[in-house]
Amino acid sequence: MRPELIAYLDDNRPWQQEDIAADKLTCINYAFGKIAGLKIIPKLKKIQLINNLKRTYPHLKTCISIGGWSVDGFSDAVSTDHHRQIFVDNLVAYMREYDFDGIDLDWEYPGMDLAGIKASSADAQNFLLLVQLLRAKLTLFGQQDHRYYRLTAAVGAAQNLLVTMSPTTDYQYVDYLDYLNVMTYDMRGSWTKQAGHHTNLYSYATSTGQLSVADTVDRLVRNGVSPTKIVIGAGFYSRDWFGFDPQVSNPVGATASTYGTQATNYVDLQPLLASEPENFFWDDQAQAPYYFNGSQFSSFDNPRSMSAKAKYVLENNLRGLMFWEYSLDPSQTLLTAAAQEFVEKDNT
Template sequence: MNELMAYLDDGKEWTIDQLEIDKLDCINYAFAKIDGLNLTRELKKIHLVNQIKVTRPELKTCISIGGWTADGFSDAVQTDETRASFSGNIIRYMRRYEFDGVDLDWEYPGMDTAGIKATPDDATHFLAFVKELRHQLDEAGAQDARDYRLTVAVGAAPALLETMSPNGAFDYVQYCDYINLMTYDMRGSWTHLASHHSNLLGYTAPNGTLSAQESVNYMLAKGVPAEKLVIGSAFYSRNWTGFPAGTAAPLATPAESLGDHTSNYNELAPLLSAHPENVYWDEEAKAPYYFDGHRFSSYDDARSMAAKAQYVVAHGLRGLMFWESSLDLTGTLVDAAAAVFAATR
């Protein structure tokens, strides 16, 4: 069965009745932070989700650990002793909030791009840590008569995929239930070229190769089973502004700005509705964009969500996930993907 999975930020503004939880199979609850060998953050709203699980026990929840700029992984997984202690503390935190598993979001082993500590041995230590955490989760599951999940969020680009594993062997995958491919932010704050950031397929442009499909194919070529792959979608846009006068085809056109400004779908929806003449569909990339002569926005909409869900079904993938649930309280994007999966069940 294909699963629809949401990341949900404890710190964002939302109420439980605003979320399309009845359409979801799993919630990755973001984020717990690392303090030494412990997890920190007093979660404010997870009890609201847990109340839903009383009547929907098939809904799973995982505590997502880390996130962009979140430090602490490198030190916590350096030795057998620290890995064992850290894993035990993760399980205590998981049990405290009644989660069904753990999602690891280390961005990224061996890379200090996000301003975190990184060492050449991070990937080796990560593999040993995932093995230890899997072992402890299985022991906890036997004690609690539950199957605890272990998942990992990874970047979309080949360099980000490779940094997760020593020698490119991807051995860590065997200890995971599935892998969340963050196939969004594939282009953005580092380029002036107006670009798709959450495209399903590659497209004809100087920087158009990277796509959800390329990430999937890369993992498959490494021997990762299709049923362990989850592709990602974005409930927000990446925006570029400032184009030469008369620009008619903005894709891959240099803008004055970088793609570092974002708009959530709650903000986008009224704009798209008010100006349908500025909304376009790129059939090659299977992705929409907005362009009004000054602003270019790349985002996911109902059509691209449905296309991604159809791709998941057609290629036997585990599912589709998105960042982040509160960024679309209209229900439009969840409904589009859920309808595709419902038709196959």
């Protein structure tokens, strides 16, 4: 089976139907549905463009992604059996209204108020109850609608972000999901002044260099998650740090004056990389590129790292590769690099 190649696509970004290379994708996670009490909002503006594409490319699936960073509402919506029943019914109705093929839950994160959202010690157990109920309802309506509805979840890469999702050490909630969209990006960034790769494939030798795509996959597999339920992530944007000691020659792991708060879309990064090739570097250990001009360090994905991630998916029999967010690279350079690896595998 060809690996999944999944794009997160923001309803609010400036893209048109012809911008979407549906032939290269297997699924689009449409972002975002948000929670208002027990209801799902807003009215989506551009989903009809994607539904038009599905008629031309019937292999293409779509999931509505619910939540996102700093989006509140999950904890209250799943806090009681009564709330969960109403919330799930509204969620499924919203999915069917827009002709989605499934639901992607993007609760960042159960039991943690890291993003300024409400959190409870009961969140992990209630998340498990949510996916159990939602899987049952999707199966029921799938039988009525003569189609299969997917259920997936976006999860963090770091150990504490994975642990908080589950009330048990065996990640029981994964049993009810088709796969996990593992957010192996922003692994370093806005909370630290120590510059580092934010979406690196492998660990590297600095004090904070352990976290990587491979490290996270290994942890999931050790906890009983099948590789066929793991979709790794790529970032179509950089994390940027500024202000380094003039003596710094290798910025990876060095301390900057700023936190890695700033992000630059790949479309805006490309001219800089093209005009200053002498400031572009490849970290062979991390299998990750970076830009460094003495005062700015930027970590990002490029075609070479996308190819490396796609090959890693194939070599480890993972479910696939996803990325945030499609419109950040309208040139399709990054998407094409990954798609070519998967197509070449199909042709062998």
